[in-house]
């Protein structure tokens with residue numbers, strides 16, 4: 001699709017709709033000349049060049065990629081009206097689109113019933129799930145794996161709940177016997193299972209977590225902010241197919257979070273939280289004397305902690321789902337390509353002699369490190385940092401990676417032969433979330449191998465944290 005054409009079409013359609021309300025005078029205080037705009041806009045577009053090329057497959061760093069052009073066109077058209085999905089009064093059309101898109105997400109997870117809404121982020125979506133957890137089990141804490149996103153411990157602090165990290169196994173998944181022992185103590189009311197950890201893309205065994213939790217009368221929330229759309233590959237044929245059990249179990253859990261602004265092709269400002277039991281809506285009850293006046297129909301603000309939210313985000317998601325629905329044949333094809341790329345790259349890395357795989361990829365995140373001459377954590381840390389910086393600085397064949405901090409214990413569990421001369425090391429991490437990674441993986445590998453074999457490999461300290469070390 002030609003995004004230019006549809007952006008103009010969006011502007012035309014909205015102006016046509018506006019014209020139907022009759023002429024009025026625009027206020028001079030808002031006026032700016034074309035010349036003024038050209039100068040400021042030129043400055044903006046120039047400053048935007050400072051970005052990394054998130055659109056390009058040579059950007060194989062953090063969970064970042066541009067939104068699909070369909071989402072951009074949908075967002076812009078709605079944003080020109082700027083509806084607020086807090087209430088039907090603020091955005092009747094986009095609030096209905098939000099309910100439809102959220103129902104599609106519920107269908108994707110196989111939830112038999114649901115209450116849910118979009119949020120501005122995975123962080124806020126998880127906050128909502130933990131808030132409901134606290135209301136349902138006052139005085140009891142939240143357990144999450146030591147590899148869970150940092151938001152869980154942080155939000156426990158915000159909510160005044162005790163958060164307890166649980167040990168992980170040698171693949172970075174929540175350890176079931178440690179969980180069982182913790183839940184036996186009776187202090188925990190809800191356990192968070194992560195379906196796709198941020199660092200390594202590990203999938204906690206949701207089905208087994210659920211069985212353990214239910215035995216102890218504990219609720220289960222699934223943080224699938226990053227991994228959720230991979231449920232579309234559960235049981236699929238071919239190399240991209242995933243074991244069905246953890247994904248199918250999500251339908252039995254109490255709540256789930258998924259971020260359309262990660263794998264759902266959306267611009268930032270689009271997370272989602274879904275509860276299996278619509279009755280939890282009672283915990284959101286509040287009085288709003290200034291909104292909710294047009295109908296008795298459910299207003300989204302009545303079931304969310306946030307007030308104002310972009311209706312444009314719902315329009316973008318709704319439009320994207322019309323074209324690339326959250327089904328195996330729709331969005332599933334996009335995710336499958338990234339996953340195949342990760343699997344293929346893992347094989348190339350293992351055979352390279354210059355790089356080593358930290359652990360096999362479970363989704364589309366590849367974690368690896370340079371095979372330094374000196375087999376120590378400090379050598380690996382320095383070489384990883386050097387490769388990160390050198391990759392971005394290469395004028396001819398740049399490559400953009402990210403790093404992941406690994407503790408000495410976690411390293412030893414996977415690679416006992418590495419000398420433990422410090423408490424941990426940075427390794428390299430690439431999220432292959434663009435489907436174009438599949439055809440580019442050979443070139444990507446060549447660039448990274450070149451960095452690993454470059455002069456000074458494994459010697460001295462790296463230049464420290466680059467932008468690739470920013471947390472997702």
Ligand SMILES: Cc1ncc(COP(=O)(O)O)c(C=O)c1O
Nearest residue numbers: 121122123149198223225226472
């Ligand atoms: C598993 C997981 N949970 C929560 C978050 C936080 O989401 P957001 O960045 O949308 O606030 C992330 C972000 O990477 C994540 O990977």
